[in-house]
Structures are given as C-alpha cells and as structure tokens.
Amino acid sequence: MHDRASDIATIHASAMSTSISKPIQLAGALLLGIVILYAAGFVSSSAVHNAAHDMRHSQGFPCH
Numbered sequence: 001m002h003d004r005a006s007d008i009a010t011i012h013a014s015a016m017s018t019s020i021s022k023p024i025q026l027a028g029a030l031l032l033g034i035v036i037l038y039a040a041g042f043v044s045s046s047a048v049h050n051a052a053h054d055m056r057h058s059q060g061f062p063c064h
Helices: 004-042 046-056
Strands: none
Touching: 004 046
C-alpha cells in the first residue's frame, strides 16, 4: 500500500523535473534552429543554400 506522503513527494518531484526541463528544451530548440540557419546560409553547396533562400522568399522574409 502506498503512503500518501510518498505519493505527494513523487508528484512534487515530477513537477520539478518538468519545470526544469522546459527551459532546457527551449534552449536546445533555439540552439538547433540557429545551427540550421547558419548551416543553410553558409554551406558551400549552392543547392542547399538556394533551397533555403527560396524558402525564405516564399515565406515572405526578405534576405537582401
């Protein structure tokens, strides 16, 4: 049989890990996005660069 105090401690620990992991996930997503933008913008392959460039224009973002 479970103890009520241990159940509350488990719920609290779960909420703490969720609140800590969200900023880490956001920072990871931001870092990944920056790496992808940098890689697409400065890659030496013209096909990848042109695909990223055309996608920017199709979404309405000016780039030059």
